Amino acid sequence: MIRKVFYISDGTAITAEVFGHAVLSQFPLEFDGLTIPFVETIKKAEAVKAQIDDCFITTGERPLIFHSIVNPDIRDVIYSSEGLDYDFLNTFVAPLEKQLGVAPTPVLHRTHGKTNEGYDARIEAINYTMENDDGQTMKHMDKADIILLGVSRCGKTPSSLYLSMQFGIKAANYPFTEDDMDNLKLPDALKRNKSKLFGLTIDPVRLHEIRQSRLSNSRYSSLRQCRTEVKEVEMLYKRERIPFVNTTNQSVEEIATKIIEATHLDRNNF
Amino acid sequence: MIRKVFYISDGTAITAEVFGHAVLSQFPLEFDGLTIPFVETIKKAEAVKAQIDDCFITTGERPLIFHSIVNPDIRDVIYSSEGLDYDFLNTFVAPLEKQLGVAPTPVLHRTHGKTNEGYDARIEAINYTMENDDGQTMKHMDKADIILLGVSRCGKTPSSLYLSMQFGIKAANYPFTEDDMDNLKLPDALKRNKSKLFGLTIDPVRLHEIRQSRLSNSRYSSLRQCRTEVKEVEMLYKRERIPFVNTTNQSVEEIATKIIEATHLDRNNF
Incomplete structure (x- = not known):
């Protein structure tokens, strides 16, 4: 039972x-x-x-x-x-x-209500993150609190959203694609925000599995391509001294918490 | 102190x-x-x-x-x-x-770790919600668990994201715009998913404030326009018998919880 x-x-x-x-x-x-x-x-x-x-x-x-x-x-x-x-x-x-030494004054809906300080800032962070997902625009990178980097399907989007939803952090994210791999470098909008960059990486075998379930038997999802992309991107992180975290087997909560711990961003809570 | x-x-x-x-x-x-x-x-x-x-x-x-x-x-x-x-x-x-009558067997990272059942389904829900935000495509509406409707800036996007992030629900959302107001009706992709539709509404004065802070002194943000849009959309909800909730002064947690309560969607937790 x-x-x-x-x-x-x-x-x-x-x-x-x-x-x-x-x-x-x-x-x-x-x-x-x-x-x-x-x-x-x-x-x-x-x-x-x-x-x-x-x-x-x-x-x-x-x-x-x-x-x-x-x-x-x-x-x-x-x-x-x-x-x-x-x-x-x-x-x-x-x-x-x-x-x-103070009596409690219980108030309804205090924990998850809108009376929370910073509620508007949180909604602004969520909207910012939505509008600056997946490198769709580079115009607002200067306004980011953090910019996550990584190859397609390594966990950038869920991690960015969690950072904004749970902690009110304006998290942009930028993908490195297949076409970037021959000559991997940072676009200008990221270079001038170098201190905000944070890399994600992932075990190539796990990446291959994830991509296979989306687009099977493609160049994009091949283990060979996954290996190349991860290797190139990790080399870039090291060359540019960008801190990074491996997302394999980690939940979005764990990834987001590790990013906050490593960057000393404010951990507001909602 | x-x-x-x-x-x-x-x-x-x-x-x-x-x-x-x-x-x-x-x-x-x-x-x-x-x-x-x-x-x-x-x-x-x-x-x-x-x-x-x-x-x-x-x-x-x-x-x-x-x-x-x-x-x-x-x-x-x-x-x-x-x-x-x-x-x-x-x-x-x-x-x-x-x-x-059972001894505890404490395991590390059980609560917010990836060992949680349904973790992959949750990530799929987050990705679904991102890809089906703001009516950017109607192609995948049939796969939604719920489709939120409402005028611009009434809270659709944060509510959808919270539903996916916290509860693993595939939440699409669709905006009614200024141009729709003369002849407000449901697109076919929504009509055939009628049972999944859920409306959001908002106090026009609050909507006016929110829009002013984004695009001040425009037709879009005028109190007159906000009043018209809210009125038209609420009439549509009533005409089509679409359940709806007023988001004014409510947090995303409260909005999401009310939607789940009203629709009897599964409340998975992560």
């Missing part, structure tokens, strides 16, 4: 999910998760309680609950259910209150 | 940040956060401990620590520092172990 898990919030429930997944990933088990956001009224909470109780009756096991509900009245309804509540927020609020 | 906070992890530290921010946002205080990812060796942990202890000596206040370190030896080094450790993961692992 796969254990049922409820992620509940009066906001987006993203925090409840992130926390619940982090804790549950410590166990070698599968879980069946259900997320219920925007539980903002007693009535909606009662419907959720009914759903939890129903799940207990059907499965004979108490569902696990990760919630981040701020309103105490709504919270009490969830508490009164048959679920097992792992109240990750409130568990730490009391000791922090004692330590900080 | 602004209290210093350390977010520490042997992985990306994204979970530690999300959790720490959620808890600290309950307090009406400012905090000075420093994130240290990839603390994977005793040596690195000792350097972090020195930094924490140094911070205590300098400020006279114990820094707050939110960490998600899995290796007990590395964790012990952080514990031995002068910081105040809010160990959000381990606090819940023991009661869960008892409840689940």
